[in-house]
Every structure is written in structure tokens, then in C-alpha cells.
Amino acid sequence: MSRYTSATPDDRAEMLAAIGAESTAELFDQVPDELRLNRPLDLPAGMSEAEVYERLAALAERNADAEREACFLGAGMYDHYVPAIVDAITQRSEFLTPYTPYQPEISQGGLQAMFEFQTMMSELTALPVSTAGLYEGPSSVASAGYLAIGATGRRRFVVSRGLHPHSRATLATYSAGFGAEIAEVGLEDGTTDAEALAAAVDGETGAVFLQSPNFLGAVEDVEALGAAARDHGALLVVSCDPMTLGVLRPPGECGADIALGEGQPLGNRLDFGGPSFGFFCGTEKLIRKLPGRIAGETEDVDGRRGFVLALQTREQHIRREKATHNICTAQALNALAATIHLAWLGREGFRELGELLARRTAYARDRLATVEGVELLHEAPVVREFALRLDAPVDRVLDRCAERGIAAGYPLGRDYPEHGDGLLVAITERRTPEQIDALAEALGAAIEAERGAFRSDSGIKAPEGVV
Amino acid sequence: MSRYTSATPDDRAEMLAAIGAESTAELFDQVPDELRLNRPLDLPAGMSEAEVYERLAALAERNADAEREACFLGAGMYDHYVPAIVDAITQRSEFLTPYTPYQPEISQGGLQAMFEFQTMMSELTALPVSTAGLYEGPSSVASAGYLAIGATGRRRFVVSRGLHPHSRATLATYSAGFGAEIAEVGLEDGTTDAEALAAAVDGETGAVFLQSPNFLGAVEDVEALGAAARDHGALLVVSCDPMTLGVLRPPGECGADIALGEGQPLGNRLDFGGPSFGFFCGTEKLIRKLPGRIAGETEDVDGRRGFVLALQTREQHIRREKATHNICTAQALNALAATIHLAWLGREGFRELGELLARRTAYARDRLATVEGVELLHEAPVVREFALRLDAPVDRVLDRCAERGIAAGYPLGRDYPEHGDGLLVAITERRTPEQIDALAEALGAAIEAERGAFRSDSGIKAPEGVV
Amino acid sequence: MALTQTPMQAEAARTIFEKSKPGRRAAVLPDAGVPESPLEELIPAKLLREEPPRLPEVSEPEIVRHYNRLSRRNFDLDSGFYPLGSCTMKHNPRLNERVAALPGHARLHPAQDPRRAQGALELMWLLQESLAEICGLPHVSLQPSAGSHGELAGLLLTRAFHADRGEARTKVLAPDTSHGTNPASVTMAGYESVKVATNERGGVEMDDLRAKLSDEVACLMLTNPNTLGLFDENIAEMAALIHGAGGTLYYDGANLNAVMGQTRPGDMGFDIVHVNLHKSFSQPHGGGGPGAGPIAVSERMEPFLPCPQVVRRAGENGGGPFFDLDADRPKSIGRLRGFQGNFGVFVRSYAYILSLGGDGLAEASETAVLNANYLKARLAEDRAGKHLPVAFDRHCMHEFVLSGKPMKRELGIATLDLAKRLLDFGFHPPTVYFPLLVDEALMVEPTETETKESLDAFADAIERILAEAEGDPDLAKSAPYTTPVRRLDEVRATRQPVVRQAFA
Amino acid sequence: MALTQTPMQAEAARTIFEKSKPGRRAAVLPDAGVPESPLEELIPAKLLREEPPRLPEVSEPEIVRHYNRLSRRNFDLDSGFYPLGSCTMKHNPRLNERVAALPGHARLHPAQDPRRAQGALELMWLLQESLAEICGLPHVSLQPSAGSHGELAGLLLTRAFHADRGEARTKVLAPDTSHGTNPASVTMAGYESVKVATNERGGVEMDDLRAKLSDEVACLMLTNPNTLGLFDENIAEMAALIHGAGGTLYYDGANLNAVMGQTRPGDMGFDIVHVNLHKSFSQPHGGGGPGAGPIAVSERMEPFLPCPQVVRRAGENGGGPFFDLDADRPKSIGRLRGFQGNFGVFVRSYAYILSLGGDGLAEASETAVLNANYLKARLAEDRAGKHLPVAFDRHCMHEFVLSGKPMKRELGIATLDLAKRLLDFGFHPPTVYFPLLVDEALMVEPTETETKESLDAFADAIERILAEAEGDPDLAKSAPYTTPVRRLDEVRATRQPVVRQAFA
Numbered sequence A, B: 001m002s003r004y005t006s007a008t009p010d011d012r013a014e015m016l017a018a019i020g021a022e023s024t025a026e027l028f029d030q031v032p033d034e035l036r037l038n039r040p041l042d043l044p045a046g047m048s049e050a051e052v053y054e055r056l057a058a059l060a061e062r063n064a065d066a067e068r069e070a071c072f073l074g075a076g077m078y079d080h081y082v083p084a085i086v087d088a089i090t091q092r093s094e095f096l097t098p099y100t101p102y103q104p105e106i107s108q109g110g111l112q113a114m115f116e117f118q119t120m121m122s123e124l125t126a127l128p129v130s131t132a133g134l135y136e137g138p139s140s141v142a143s144a145g146y147l148a149i150g151a152t153g154r155r156r157f158v159v160s161r162g163l164h165p166h167s168r169a170t171l172a173t174y175s176a177g178f179g180a181e182i183a184e185v186g187l188e189d190g191t192t193d194a195e196a197l198a199a200a201v202d203g204e205t206g207a208v209f210l211q212s213p214n215f216l217g218a219v220e221d222v223e224a225l226g227a228a229a230r231d232h233g234a235l236l237v238v239s240c241d242p243m244t245l246g247v248l249r250p251p252g253e254c255g256a257d258i259a260l261g262e263g264q265p266l267g268n269r270l271d272f273g274g275p276s277f278g279f280f281c282g283t284e285k286l287i288r289k290l291p292g293r294i295a296g297e298t299e300d301v302d303g304r305r306g307f308v309l310a311l312q313t314r315e316q317h318i319r320r321e322k323a324t325h326n327i328c329t330a331q332a333l334n335a336l337a338a339t340i341h342l343a344w345l346g347r348e349g350f351r352e353l354g355e356l357l358a359r360r361t362a363y364a365r366d367r368l369a370t371v372e373g374v375e376l377l378h379e380a381p382v383v384r385e386f387a388l389r390l391d392a393p394v395d396r397v398l399d400r401c402a403e404r405g406i407a408a409g410y411p412l413g414r415d416y417p418e419h420g421d422g423l424l425v426a427i428t429e430r431r432t433p434e435q436i437d438a439l440a441e442a443l444g445a446a447i448e449a450e451r452g453a454f455r456s457d458s459g460i461k462a463p464e465g466v467v
Numbered sequence C, D: 001m002a003l004t005q006t007p008m009q010a011e012a013a014r015t016i017f018e019k020s021k022p023g024r025r026a027a028v029l030p031d032a033g034v035p036e037s038p039l040e041e042l043i044p045a046k047l048l049r050e051e052p053p054r055l056p057e058v059s060e061p062e063i064v065r066h067y068n069r070l071s072r073r074n075f076d077l078d079s080g081f082y083p084l085g086s087c088t089m090k091h092n093p094r095l096n097e098r099v100a101a102l103p104g105h106a107r108l109h110p111a112q113d114p115r116r117a118q119g120a121l122e123l124m125w126l127l128q129e130s131l132a133e134i135c136g137l138p139h140v141s142l143q144p145s146a147g148s149h150g151e152l153a154g155l156l157l158t159r160a161f162h163a164d165r166g167e168a169r170t171k172v173l174a175p176d177t178s179h180g181t182n183p184a185s186v187t188m189a190g191y192e193s194v195k196v197a198t199n200e201r202g203g204v205e206m207d208d209l210r211a212k213l214s215d216e217v218a219c220l221m222l223t224n225p226n227t228l229g230l231f232d233e234n235i236a237e238m239a240a241l242i243h244g245a246g247g248t249l250y251y252d253g254a255n256l257n258a259v260m261g262q263t264r265p266g267d268m269g270f271d272i273v274h275v276n277l278h279k280s281f282s283q284p285h286g287g288g289g290p291g292a293g294p295i296a297v298s299e300r301m302e303p304f305l306p307c308p309q310v311v312r313r314a315g316e317n318g319g320g321p322f323f324d325l326d327a328d329r330p331k332s333i334g335r336l337r338g339f340q341g342n343f344g345v346f347v348r349s350y351a352y353i354l355s356l357g358g359d360g361l362a363e364a365s366e367t368a369v370l371n372a373n374y375l376k377a378r379l380a381e382d383r384a385g386k387h388l389p390v391a392f393d394r395h396c397m398h399e400f401v402l403s404g405k406p407m408k409r410e411l412g413i414a415t416l417d418l419a420k421r422l423l424d425f426g427f428h429p430p431t432v433y434f435p436l437l438v439d440e441a442l443m444v445e446p447t448e449t450e451t452k453e454s455l456d457a458f459a460d461a462i463e464r465i466l467a468e469a470e471g472d473p474d475l476a477k478s479a480p481y482t483t484p485v486r487r488l489d490e491v492r493a494t495r496q497p498v499v500r501q502a503f504a
């Protein structure tokens, strides 16, 4: 008997008798012989629970996680503190183990939580309608592209280079499928080049994609940039970091038709990138075009308030090839985590946290800019992440910082060849002023050491992008 | 507003108005002025959740726990694997947060779990009645002393030196209160000196205390030793390691009147010594003299099966000074953990685990006995723990092993001056043959190094007990 | 005292917003520890928010109670039998939750340098290898976030594959029994969806397939066993046909739980498979996710796999192997999402694979098939056999489909009524009204982790409901009675959608 | 359809043994990896067990379902208001569970060398220091496992203290309002228990106290506020009296939640205090434990504290301090239990103290007193005020006691009936029939973590129940109706005890 099953030999015999089969093998007769595997799978033998634990713990041990390093990595996912009640509640089997709430009478817990989630995201973004969530950030951006085609009939997107590189890449991947062309608009001193954007948008443009704060951490003037979209009847799609929406003007107040983004900062752990969730909010006009589940309020036959999956006529299980999206299993539990986290932060706490981040970020930016060999990559306003230029090879500086137990940031050269010397530094409430000071010291020491190494071996050419 | 409270300034005003008080200070008027603290407590200011987490994690970091070391420490608490379902279930608020089940109609979950626990412990010990559990092992031994006085009217205990030193010490502490005298019987080649025991028990003896396996790991012949108690009308109290009862003859079959012990090995983590639980089982005759809670089956007014706290007339809240014991809050959640662990092991798994321990223990004992400078402290049968003699200072050997990430065992000299060279080595299913081999190697190397150090510095006298 | 409503029904639903009171809070935040300069000095005022979002103001104890009580308004797999067809509601081991929560996994930043994330990358690589072996296909991408994402990935791979050959095909075939995500993904990938008919044995109607094949067809999407729970014996021939026509063969892996270690999609001739880790590989469903939908592909599809790909490189200087993220894949379709996929799900599913091992997986499928056939046999007895015949009467694989048509005609209760009445008996109903092909369909998937006793209890409940209905069909038609709310007005929720809290 | 029973009532209780089936199992164990010699070769046959204990044979999914469903048959603090007097059912922060579960705490062996357990010992030392400050007494032992264990410890200390002076005293005084553990501990410690009367203000009757004092009296045990929730203003005088008579003054700290940061037992003159960490310091009650009952003592009691004691020693060579276990305490009463105490509880309570800080603790007590007085005021209104008068009418501290005597006389329902009817309203009833002094007592302790709304809802429910009872007292007398089982036959459970499963 394998773990987790319970059919004893007696059970099997009784069950086969009831079926009228000699053996379970007979049940597989429908599989043609030549297709049968007829050998054991080439996988290790099953292990006891303790052994599996040890094996996985040994793998985990080989990762430098944020419990061990002071983590200044960001780039869309952030090492925020997830309050203990989030785990306690999301690990309750009643939330952890059910399927999508197809039977609303016995799924009110999940459905009401979705409704609360939608309200919170709608409040954060200042847009009237929120879905119950999509997979994650970048694919939500791509989903907005699909929506824009359906809503406008146009197959051309204008995209800021400040949009997360993963979002741009995912939009491109999807566009190859549903058929759309993408024009990219560059950045000027950290923010989207407004003139170039205005020039790029035309009557064929279905959507304009912005991100604020953008990938370099700069807060964009979404309202001003969005004018081009409005003028040409294109949708304005704004990707945002939900954790900044306690202090930044929300997309809905800046003319966005769609606000979306990566939900991880809200109550979800890093998990090497997932699972998290994508949030997706829109205007009233778009309500029947939105992707994914939406919970709605209604009444039961006795007049009791209740919640159901609303507007299912948009969805694949009803509309099949005419659905607004193909999504089925989404990220309900992750959205629940966000809901609990936001309730825990509350109206005041959420704003305070945003302010805390903005202030520590300002401190860190100032502090790091004083380090010899470090300068700001741009001067645009920032609230939780900012970009530097290092006067030494970034990867080697990162290695040296790692030796001190600091993940100093994200090397911009991975995605922006023009910023091979760029380092993106993210701040959360877990990054204390002391850690920021330690980072400053580590960066300074690393740069100095690298310059020394460079000078002492003049045969090596400075890597590209480093002067 | 402090964390976890919710009275807003408005709430406070409304509440004070309803009370008819000007301020909360007024409510404290009943406390005479000269007794008021009138200054803040001299404690650090409150911290955010993330800060508390970091602070506690930093403390935890400074402990060498069994996640980091191969832990051969035992002496009553063992590094068994606690299956994940134990945590998942015991952390459900429905089990975690209620009080003792005084209102049975809304406490059926906890009460039925107690009933199941009692059945399991009764099965393990082969005694017909089990309580719902006491604090932990040694104080349960002391409680048996209290019971014996009540049951026999005699105030003299005969105690094997194989009984856990903490149990002997606790029994002595309690005896100073309720008034009893203790005679200790020594060990011979690892087990209780049968003749000396027979000689020590007399018509004034209220109880004879044995432990099997005893503190040196040796399995006692409880039945044979118990004859002296039977002959003189004393209660036979047997402390045992529940994890061995899948293979060892249970106390109830050996004539024990009471079987008790430390419950930690069943489903409870090490926790630096607690919380765990003490189990306490007895004969039918003793049912109205037992200490602590006992759940019993009954029916409700509609004839439905249900469970209640039974035999409450033994307890302090009913009988006050005449109660069989003073215990109130016990260790219900820890007993639940044991119940789940035992259900998970099941009839077959529990025996298999006992056999696994016995076999690995035999392997380890043989393996370590081959190490130069190591010999067996006794040759008596063992099933999960055994005692060695080291030909080098034990503490220094332990330090050297710790440097290799091995907690090699328990230095017997802490409690047995006659075994200053003794080392007690415990085995669990987490201690793999590879770890045992590594221990052998580490011990060998450490002893050799210590002998070298000793030889090279002949000014230092060999510590007592080391040749 | 006669009760008119259960205690839960007596408790009206109140949202967390309705429990909010100004000035309450749960979170206490750390001091910034840096100068408290006014925000306007840091960020231009026009970029700042004026009014904070109206998040609830509640204390921590209230939050815990609120969601705790809400949770009890859910039915869940850990409380009862959940034979939801096509969803593989198997046991969710808590071990998996434990290992996923280890800080080395849970707090690992996705942008960590691969050299400092070797454990995570090795785990992903091991999972890829395991899935490749189970699927019988050599290459795996873990990136897709769920089954439908995997479908989209597979169709984009197909497009890239054909484009690479200079072909532009426009149609994708799928049986009329296919899951809704299949045609939805087809449209999303820019193809036209074409239905293929089902034959009298529940398999693909081969003549119809042949008729619809052409050089416009990019792909044939199947699941085998199909959504009727039946294995299509003609699979080898179908593979030959679609390959002959230049198309790819896609395997919707939602039903993989029937065949692990028994037969492999790759051996059947499939080019692309998606695997729902949240079905066969025990990731909890979370009330609608998260999941993950890795794809396994044949050699010819490999160049097009998404970026980045987890690869194992030979170690330097004779050291151990090095695990890396490979983004240098010129023919790749590119990214499907951010970072590396739902890693937390990978940890759980890999723990599951390690726990069961190869034999355990094979036995899981075998037992899933045994359980399904047993329950089918039990439901062929007595009233169920009469009113709820199985749609295609032969041995099933891991699930089977009944038709409620006779029941509706004979007893006057629809499949929906039966489903709702089952709620009062403490069961989650089967999937209803899918597949579309079967009138009044009930799709039952017990999974291997259920006991014979729970299958028997379910069959008994169906029998009792049908017996009840013979006497009084209204009992089912007005069910459920005991659930926190009773039948809900779903039409209104779509016609006049209220999708968020209104504030005064 | 009219319901006659709730869904939970319809589900008959079945034990895990009744779900057992031969051959089922959950655990898979590792291979021994060593020679599989027969057990008889390792251990003499006469020492071996013949038949394994009849543990249940069940699969893991069944275990999870069983205990999950069982759990729903419990009412808990995270689901509703729990004003159980004397029990301090305050919020149990999940942060505390998180930090207690860190492997550095949870997997630390208690016999680990102190040099390799510095974090744990420092934590214990810090907790000792914190409790000392809160209690106003300089020395703390964390060893006792709960309140009653602390009482026993305190009495044994008292005995050792007197023995050290060559005295042998025989009596311990405690008010008639004292908790049952007090006299039970007195007997267990070998003393005779003597009751002291209560005066008309709810405090100790000073004349009676004076009359009972003598050189035979070892100790006076009090709690202040006492179990009526009232602060005894004569405490300083009582302290002088008992000290004058050569006795010790013991503080039952179960009610410490009223006074943290407001007034301190040490400053009142107490020699020994036990602290219930599972009350004031937020350790969850676990359905009856675990808890911990550290004691704080005055200078003169210090030599007698249990062994070992956690101490801070100056560091060697100018290093940081070293934390150690000190067992070299010649006058110590010795051990009260194994190892160092309920460390896991210490972690939780220390986390709680860190979270609140000094001010937070003071505010917690202040709010606890505010909440209690508010609820008392609400219950002085309308019908409750008439039928359920407060036993002693003055400001209370963190709890208060009502008398159901008029209710019983006027409405014909007893306190027990009211309590049972409250269950139908979703509340845990107050403590009933304690303290014994008050006829038909109801002891109400709301704690500081409750909202005004929940206090109001509770008061409203009492009002409704009393109104109901005016019309139909049988409604309360036959309550509850909606609980998983209804009133249970407790007499039978004592007369014919069935305390374990019977096997066929």
C-alpha cells in the first residue's frame, strides 16, 4: 500500500468482486498493450515522511534566503513581513483544500473572502471593479492586452520601457499568439519619455502600458502620460506595486482603465517567485470583459445574503472559445493571504507602511549616494526602490556583498544592457536603518576592492558599461 | 492603543459614560494610592511583530538544535520525527484556544480526543484506566507517591536508582511536603539489584518505583522485581518510555498498579524540555484515586453519545482540600499531539517503530563498542538507549563531537557520580546508520585526541572515573 | 423547540468592512528609524494620494475570528468526500506544507543569483526530470501557472514550431467532450477552435477526425482518458493521423491521475503535455488556486520551450553539477510569466513524488481506477442504476460520467437538485453538467485516497435521495436545507452585479 | 422542511477506533538500514510484548478528517466571546506560535550543554527578569508547570523557609472565595487548610483573619483582586498581620491580568507569587493546557527556590555574559519536574511581553478593567439588573460575579440553565457556581482583547434569554438546542464510568 491510500487487500477483493473484475489489471485492459509502460517508473523508491523532510531541508539549506541574508532584492517581489495570522488562517483546511467555489452554498467562506478581496483591491486602485485575481503580475499584463483587443478591436500596444522586463516579455509571448504588435517607448532620466510616448500612440493603438513605480523605482506621472491614450481611444493600463498605493495617487484617479500588478507584496512570501497572484481592476465599462473569477453578492431563497461567482458568462466553462480568458484555476489562496494582510494593516497601517517605506527609501538612497563609486542612476521620485550606478563590475560587487550576508540588489544589466552598471535596491520594513548602513559599508568596501583589483591588473578591460 | 486590544477613544468615552466613571483611573481607586506603581514598568517599549520575530529568531539562532546537530541526547526526551499532521491539527484554533472542557456540549472535540487518548495509553500500558494526562514525567512519578499514600496509608517509598534522576528528585521534593520517606535501591550491571530491592520493601512500604527501560537504557524484569511489592501490599509504580511499548512487555502485564511516564516521545517536540505531558494509567481499583482529568462516555438528553469530564468528584474544583490532586490546567494539547501521532503510527507502525529503534540501537551499541577507548557500561538488554564508558574526559569528548555537529549523548556524571566516565546514547528513527557511523568516528577521534592531550600534558590529573 | 434554521444560517453574513470602526487597528509597525520628513518633501504632491483606501479598521482578534468563522462556511476536502470530477480531489499531505514553508524555500528571493539558489534550482531540475519520466517526454518547462496556462503555452509552442517551418496554420481540433479551457486557450493563442465528435464508445469519432484534418490544422488537443473517464484505444492511430497532417498532438494532463506509471502520453504519441500539479501531484486547491501547469514536450518541440529554462551544467574543475537558468534560447516562445514559476507548488509536488516513489505513483493510479470502477458498480445497483445510468457502459479509468436524464424524466428532479440535496448529506457533489455531451451529466472522480467506506456512504446517500424523490421530489428540488445559505440567486449576480462593498 | 436536528447533531460520534480496519495505515517508516535480526536475539523473550497495543488502523486522510471534524465540535476563543471568569481568555497571538516553532526552540534538546543553548537560557533569564519587574519581587523560578504547580512550589518554599528557622507550622489560611487548587495544594504540601471568611465588601473579614492567625499558621494564600474581581484594600494590613505572625503571604496570580503595570504583588507585601502564563501572558489554553506557573519570590524566599535556576554569570575574559543552569543551591526545595520547565510556553509569553512592552501591559490591564466594568454596567440594566444582580456592588477589577439567585426564584431558571441557553446564542458561558460564596454564581471576565460590540452582544443575549424565560422558562431549562450534543448525563459518567474504548 502506498502512502495516503487506504485500500487493504480485503477491500480490493471486495471491490473487484462488486465490479466483476478479476484484477485491477483487467480494468486497464482498455489501454492497448503496446502503450502500457510495463516497467516501473524510473524514479527513486518512496520515502518515509522524515526522510522526505530531511531531503528537502538539505536542498533548502543550499539557498541563500532572506532569513539569512539582508535582502535588498526587489524587482517586483519584496521581502515584506507576512504576519503570523496570514499563515494561521490560510493553512486552515477550510481555505487550503477546497476547489474553486462551484457550489456556493458550501463555499460562502471563500466567496465572501473574494468579495472582500475585490473591495480592497478596488479601494487600493480606485477603480470600481476588481476581479478575484489572476496568476501573477506579468501574465496579468498580457491578459490586459487580450482584453484590450476585445474591447477596442485594435491590435497595437504602446509600452513603456519602464514596464517590468518580465511583463514586456510576457506580453510579447502572448501577442505572438493572439496577434498584436508592440511599440516600446524609452525612458528619460528614469521615467517614460513623454514626448516619445505621445508620438507612439495613434488611432490604431489598443492600449498603452505604463508601470508606476516603474522598474527603475521611479514614480511616473501617470495622469500626464495617460493623456495620449485618452486622446486616441486606447485603454490606459497601469501596472503598479500595491504596497505603494497607500501613498501614491491611485491609477483610478489618474485615468487608468485597468490597474493591475503583482500581488506578492501583500501577504505572500517570496517562494522563489511564486505562487503569488495578479490583481486586475477595471472601470465599470469593462466589467463584462474582465478575465477570471469575480465574486458577487446576492440572496438565497430565504432572503439571506450570500455570495456567488458572478458574471460567469465571461468564463471558459460557460463560453468556451468565446470566453474573455482561458483561466480556470487561479490563485485564490494567495488573494486570501493579501486580504488578511490588508485587514491587518488596516486603513491607517497601510498608509503608515507606505510612508515608512518612502522614508527609509529616501534615507537609503541618500546614504548610498554618499558612497565612493556610487551615484544615482536617476533623480526621479522613488518610494520603495531606486537605481544606482556603480563604478565597478556589478556582479563582482554583489558577490562581495553576499560574503557579508547582504543581497545588495538586482543587477540592472540582466535586462537593460544600457544599464550594465546599474543596481536596483529595494526597501521593505524589514530592512532596518542598521542594515542600510551595513549595505553602504559593504558596497563601499566592495567597490574599493574591485577598483583595486582592476587597477592592479590593467590587462583586464573594464566590463562594458563600467567606465 | 496596545496591540491586541480594540477600545478606541470613542469606545472608551462611551464605556466610561455607561459605567458612570470619569476615567479608567477612577476604576482603580480601589487600589490604595501607596500601592499603585505610579511609574511605567521597567521593560522595553513594545515592538512590531516583525521586530519581535527578529529578536526571537536571533535568540533561537544561538542554540544548537537537532535540526543542525545529529542529536544522540535522550535521558527521557527524544528527537523523534513529529509528523506534519500533528502540527496541522493541534494548531487548529478549535483545539489550540479553548479552556478545559467545562461545558461539554461545546467541547465534544476535545473530550472525545481525551477519550481516545485514554484508550491508547491504556492499550500501551495494558492497564484498564488512563487519565487524560498530567504535566510531564517526573512530576507524575511524584503524583503517584501522593496517590500511594492515599491508597495504602503508608508513607514509605522504595525507589530504584534506575528511576530517572529528575523523577527521584521530584519525588523527594514532593515527599518533603506530603511527608514520606524514600529508600533507594542500587543498580547491578545496569539493572535494579533484585535482592536489595526485596530486602528494602516491607509492610510499611506504600509504593515501589521502577523504571523500564531504566535511566541507563536497560530493560528491567519488572515482573520479577515487582514481586516484592505484591508480597507486601505496596503499589508497584512503573515509569516507562511509551515509545518502547510496541516491543516491550507492558507494565500492566508485569503486575504494575500504576504505569506512568514522560509522554514527549509521542508527538511532542523537544522544546528544550516542555511542554509535553505525563501519562498516568492504573488499575480499575484505583479509578477514584487517580489525579487529573478523565473523560468518560455518556449520553445526552436525546440519547446521543457524548463525552464529559468524568469522576470530577476527585478533583480540586469540587473537592478542594480533599481532592486526589491539585492539578487544574494540565497538558491537553500535548496529549492530543500524542493521540494523533499514535493514530498515524497505528497498530503496525507503532510496533515497527519499536523494532526499528531496537535494531538501530543494537547496531549502534555494537558499533560504538568497537571504538578504541569505548566500552559498554552494562550488558543488560536495551531498546533505544544505552550507556558507554569512555576512556577520556566525557565533557571534552562531547565538545569535540559538537565541533563535528554531533551531540554525542548525555554525560552520566551529571547525575551518577559513580559513572563519571559514562555516556548515555539515545537512538531515534531520525538517527541514521550513517549518523551512527559518524558518531563512532567522532568518538574515536575525540578520545584519541584527548588521550594524546592527556599524555602530552602529564601535569593534569585524569578526571575522576577516568583511568 | 423546533429549529427553523441552523446556527450558521442564523448568523447573517457580515463583511470585514462592516466590522470596521474608526481608530481600530491590528498592525503595529516598526519606527522608521530615519528622519520623519513630510512625504511632500520626498515626492511631488501631485503624485501623492489624498485619501487612504478605505481598508477595514479592525483589531487582530477580530480579524482572526472573522476569517475563522468564514472558514467554517466552506466545505473542504479535509472534512468530507469531494468526488468532483476532473478535479482530482486527493489528499493534500501536510508534509508538503511543512517543507514548502522552510525559510530556504519560502523566503528565497526569485532574483537571487543562481549560484546562491542551487538548492531551489536543483529541486526544479529534479522535478522536471521526474515529470519527464512520468510523461514519457524528454523536456519539461515548469513555468506555466496552471493547466490553462500550460495549454496556452503548448499552443504557442505549436505556433512557433510551425512558424519555424514557414507554416501558418489556423485551426485547432478538440473533441466535443473537451474542457472549456481547451477552446478558450485556442482562441487566446490566435487559432480557430474546431470540435470533433464523440463515437458510441465515448472516444473520438475517427471519421469526423479524418474529415476535419487538413494542412490548416495546427494541433489536436485531447485528454486520455478523456473527460468521460474513458481511455481512447485509437490514440495511436490518432497520433499517426495528426502527425501525418503536420500537426502537433496536445495532451491535457488534467486526467493524468489515471495513468501514472501505467501508460505515458509520450508513448502514446503526444508532443506536448501539461500536468496539473494541483491535481495528480497533491498541491492543495486553495479554493481556486494556486496550482501549476508544467509542460513536458518531445524533442522536436524543445527549442521553443519558454525562457528561462532550468538546466544542469557540468561542474567546473570536477566539482558537482551546477544548476542554472538558461535564457539563451533563440527559438524560445519567451516568457509566460514573471520569474521561474510557482516554485512553492513545485516543492510540494516534488515532496509528493519523493514520498510515493515510482511504485507509489503507479499504485495511486491503479487505486484511483479501482475506486472509480467500484463506485461506478455501486451506482449501477438499485435506484441509481435505474435513474442515473452511466453514460458509456464500460470499465472506466479514474472517473466516470452518469446521466441524470432518466432521473429528470422519471422522478422530476434534475442533476442540479440531486447535487444540492447531496449537500445536506455532507458530501461535495460531483461535477455537474459537464461534459456537455452528456445530458444532465454527473461526473464522479473519487480519487485513490478515499476509503471504500466513504464510497459506500456516497452510494448510499444517492440511493436515499432517489428513494426520497420517488416519494417527494420537492425535497430535492428545494434542497439544500442545512447549509449556511440555501440556493442562491446566481442570475441576479450576473444581471445586476454587486462585486464590491458599497460605502455609505 | 422543518429540521429536528442540526447537521452536527445528525452525525453520531464515532471514535477513531471505530474507523479502524485491519491492514490500513498512515505511517511509512524508514528502513532500519541495519541487520534485521529477530527481536528475540536482542531482548529476552520474557521481556517482549506478545500482542501489539490495539491502536487504530487508519489512513492519513482518515486521521485528518477525523480530527478536523472533531475540532468543529469544539467552541473556541478564535470563534467567539469566551468570558470564562478566572480564566483570562484573551487573544492568543499567532506570532507566538510562529516563534515557538523555530527549530532553534522547538528542536532544542533539554539536556543540551548550556554553552550550546545560550539563546534559550538567555530567553529564560529575560523572562525571569520581566516577571520579577511585573510582580515587584526580585527572584523568579520558571519551573512550575501551571498555577497549581506554582502553588505547591510556594507552599514547599514556605515549609523549607520555616524548617530553616527550625519551625514546623501546620496550617495554611485562605479565604472561602479561594480557588479549589488552593486548598488542594495545601493538603498536598502537607498542611491543614483553614478558611477565612469574606466581609460585606467582598474582602477578607479582618476579624476572622486575626482570630485564625497563630504561630501554627505557615501561610496566607490570597489573590488580589480576589475571585470576586474585587481589590482588597486591606492588603497592606493583612501583610503586616501574617508577617507579624511569622507566616508567608502567597499570591495566587491567576488574577494578575487586572494589575499589570498598575500595582504589584511584591509592593503589596506578598512573599511568593505564581503567574499563570496561560492567562495573563497569552499562552493558548489548548483545551486544558499546556500552561506554565512561574513563581516570583522575595529576597528571604530566594535560597529555597527550585533547582536548577537559570542564572547570568559574568562573561569570561571580558566576553558577553554567560547564562547557566545553577544546581548548586543547598537550601533549595529541589526539583518540581524534569528539565527546565515548559520552555515552549516561555517563548510565547516572552514574545507577548516584547510585543506589548511595559506600557502595553499596563494598558492591557487598564482595558481589561474597563471592559469588565462596562459589561457589569450593561448587565445592571433592565432584566439582568433585576434578576442577576452583581454580588458585591462596587467597581470591579478585571472580572465580576453575578448572582442568579433572584433569577432562579423569580423566573425559575438556574444559573446552569442560563449558561446552557447562552450556548445557543454562540457564546461561551461565564464560569458558573464559583466562587462558592455566591449563590448561583456567574463569574464574568471579558478580558481586554474583546470589542465593545462583543460585550454589547453578550449583554443583549442575556437580556433576551431573561425575556424569553419570563414567557417560557422551559426554553432555558431544556437548552441547549443547537450544539453538537445537548445536555449530557454527567452523573452516569461518574457512577458508571466508561473511560476507554471497549473492544469486541
Ligand SMILES: Cc1ncc(COP(=O)(O)O)c(C=O)c1O
Residues within 6 Å of the ligand: A327, A328, A329, A330, C086, C087, C146, C147, C148, C149, C179, C181, C182, C223, C227, C252, C254, C255, C276, C291, C293
Ligand atoms: C480536463 C481539464 N482540462 C483543463 C483544466 C484546466 O486546468 P487549470 O484549472 O489548472 O487551468 C481542467 C481543470 O479543471 C480540466 O479538468
Ligand SMILES: Cc1ncc(COP(=O)(O)O)c(C=O)c1O
Residues within 6 Å of the ligand: B327, B328, B329, B330, D086, D087, D146, D147, D148, D149, D179, D181, D182, D223, D227, D252, D254, D255, D276, D291, D293
Ligand atoms: C484563581 C485561580 N487560582 C488558581 C488556578 C489554577 O491555575 P492552573 O489551572 O494554571 O493550575 C486558577 C485556574 O483556573 C484560578 O482561576
